[in-house]
Amino acid sequence: MRILINTYGASVGGGIQVADSIIREIVKRSENYYLIVHRNQFPQTLEAVKDYKNVETHYYTMNKYNMGLVTGRNRYLDKLVEEKKIDVVFTVFGLSKWKPKVPHLEGFARCKTVIPESPYWKIYSPLQMVKLRLINKAINYSFRISSDAFWTECEFISERVRQFLPAKAKVFTVSGYYNQVYDKPEEWDNSINFPPFEGTTLLMIAANYPHKNYRILAPFIHYMAEVHPGIKFRIVVTIKEDELPGLDDLVKKHIVFIGGVRINQCPHMYEQSDIMFLPSLMECFSACYPEAMRMRKPILVPNLGFATVTCKDAAQYFDPNSVESLGEAFYELCTNAELRERLVRNGTEQLKEFNNYEQRAKKLLDILESLVN
Numbered sequence: 001m002r003i004l005i006n007t008y009g010a011s012v013g014g015g016i017q018v019a020d021s022i023i024r025e026i027v028k029r030s031e032n033y034y035l036i037v038h039r040n041q042f043p044q045t046l047e048a049v050k051d052y053k054n055v056e057t058h059y060y061t062m063n064k065y066n067m068g069l070v071t072g073r074n075r076y077l078d079k080l081v082e083e084k085k086i087d088v089v090f091t092v093f094g095l096s097k098w099k100p101k102v103p104h105l106e107g108f109a110r111c112k113t114v115i116p117e118s119p120y121w122k123i124y125s126p127l128q129m130v131k132l133r134l135i136n137k138a139i140n141y142s143f144r145i146s147s148d149a150f151w152t153e154c155e156f157i158s159e160r161v162r163q164f165l166p167a168k169a170k171v172f173t174v175s176g177y178y179n180q181v182y183d184k185p186e187e188w189d190n191s192i193n194f195p196p197f198e199g200t201t202l203l204m205i206a207a208n209y210p211h212k213n214y215r216i217l218a219p220f221i222h223y224m225a226e227v228h229p230g231i232k233f234r235i236v237v238t239i240k241e242d243e244l245p246g247l248d249d250l251v252k253k254h255i256v257f258i259g260g261v262r263i264n265q266c267p268h269m270y271e272q273s274d275i276m277f278l279p280s281l282m283e284c285f286s287a288c289y290p291e292a293m294r295m296r297k298p299i300l301v302p303n304l305g306f307a308t309v310t311c312k313d314a315a316q317y318f319d320p321n322s323v324e325s326l327g328e329a330f331y332e333l334c335t336n337a338e339l340r341e342r343l344v345r346n347g348t349e350q351l352k353e354f355n356n357y358e359q360r361a362k363k364l365l366d367i368l369e370s371l372v373n
Contacts, residue, residue, distance in 0.1 A: 001372055002033045004086045004100075006077075008062060009093040010041065015109065017263055017287050018153075019092045020045045021179040025361035027055050032365075035084050037077070044262070056084075062097065072099030072145040088368045095139060096146050103371035104147040105172075105364070111282040112211065113140050114160035115306065119320045120211045120281035140164045149371055151364065153285035156309045174363045175354045176285040181264045182294050190268040194256060199232030200334050202300070203273035205266060205288055206280065208239045213279040213302075216323065217244075218251045223327040225250060231334055236273065270295035275333060281320055282306065289315075290354055293347035298333055298340045314347035 005026075010019035020042055027034050027049050036057045038046065049055045058080065077098055081089070089100040093107040112120075113136040124132060143150070143161075148169050152158045153176035162171050181187050194201065206212040217235060224231055234254050241247075241257045261269070270276070276292035277300045289310050292299050301307045302320035316333050319325035333339060355363060 001369060002035075002085055002087045003368060004035045004037060004081060004084070004089045006089055006091040006096060006098075007036065007038045007041070008060075009091065009095055009107070009109075014285075014287055015093050016042050017179050018176065020263060021177070021357050022092060022361060022364065024048055024180065025357050026365060027052050028361075029365060030054050035080070035086065037080070044264075070142075072097070072142075074098040088372050090364070090368055091147075094146065095142055097142060099146050103149065103368075105149045105151060105368055105371060106143070106147040108143065108150050108152045108157065108161050108171075109284040110139055110143075111157070111284045111306070112136060114157060114164075114284075115282045118211070118282040118304065120213075123210065123215075144169075149367070151367065154306065154310060156306055157284045172363075172367050174360055174367075176287055176290065177354050177357050177360055178287055178290040178294050179263050180357045182267050182291065185267070187264055188267045189262065189265045192258060192261065192265050192269060194236060194269075194272045197232075197234055199234065200275065201273045202233065202235045202275045202277040202330075203269055203297075204235055204237045204277045204279075205261070205269070205291075206238065206278060208243045211280060211282045213281050213320075214239070214244060216279050216326065217255065218247060219323045220326050220330075221251050221254045223323050224330070227324075227327060228331050231331060233330075233334070235277065236269065266291065267295065270297055273297060275300050275330075277301075278307075279320070279326070280307075285310065290351060293351045296344045296348070298343040299347065300330060300333060312346070312350055314343055314350040316343060 005023065007019050010016055023036065023045055032054060034055045036055065037060050038057060039061045040059060046057055078101060081100055081102060086102055088102055089104045091106040093109045096106055121129065144165060150161060151172045151174050152161060155173045158171045158173045208214055234256055236256045236258060238258050238261050240259045270291065276288055276297045278286060278288050279302060283306045289299065293314060299311055299315035301311060301315050301317060303317035304320060316329050318329035
């Protein structure tokens with residue numbers, strides 16, 4: 001097969017991690033030709049595949065006001081498909097804003113358009129909600145016209161996607177996983193070392209998107225200081241301090257700001273942590289779940305469907321609407337060694353339920369082959 005891998009929708013955070021993992025694994029199938037269309041968002045990935053004779057890379061950046069959102073047309077990419085004799089297009093994650101003239105498998109990771117029940121929406125005014133609903137309808141419309149085949153990393157999301165697509169559309173579930181660098185300690189970058197600390201370290205690897213719920217940190221820290229002052233803890237976050245303005249001294253005392261990190265820096269960060277903490281109010285899938293399981297860390301997440309179907313009995317859950325619930329769930333995790341050990345054991349078992357990175361690449365290639373045939 002001659003495959004165009006479109007990485008336009010993978011920009012930061014989890015999208016980059018997934019695209020990196022898939023590309024590194026998928027190009028090993030030397031019987032195929034791969035054209036990777038990128039916008040220089042993952043130079044390390046491109047460096048890793050540059051010596052493959054069956055791989056070609058192509059820089060392309062889409063006009064901000066591209067009408068493909070409405071029409072699905074993109075003359076530039078259509079010409080590229082024709083010139084390179086492409087058989088099938090694989091968009092790692094949309095929005096692709098493009099309906100290729102060959103079969104197209106598009107990844108779906110737009111959680112905001114399919115999880116209307118999330119507490120996340122409570123932060124917006126009625127007027128803002130009207131605007132957001134219109135935007136979400138436009139996004140889902142663009143998905144409908146861009147492809148007849150989609151993949152998601154979680155069956156929970158696949159079911160939601162099927163609800164807004166035409167009946168003829170195919171939706172495949174190929175579960176997420178951690179990046180293969182976690183199994184290669186020799187490639188870890190151990191340059192990020194946390195300050196010495198006697199207490200519990202929570203690790204929150206997340207970009208500063210509103211749905212990641214960074215705003216819960218301040219009330220959580222104040223709750224712990226008032227109700228459980230004997231618990232010493234800190235939260236290590238992968239954003240800069242100026243991304244959370246207005247923090248008081250108590251909150252700043254409990255947060256370690258690392259800033260953006262590379263994929264190969266994350267394993268050592270897990271090694272220095274006690275709990276993986278992700279208070280996100282909506283996800284299609286988060287690699288932090290299998291990463292924490294792989295690194296044998298307990299997981300602390302909201303009791304929401306996207307998290308529970310993925311983590312099952314490998315996580316400590318809390319009510320996302322209650323800071324008290326978060327505080328008490330964390331307190332129990334801190335003070336109950338048997339609970340922590342049980343969650344780690346369960347996480348090791350839960351990992352077996354996912355497609356690993358090799359299986360993921362194979363399943364995606366099988367889907368692409370089925371679309372061509």
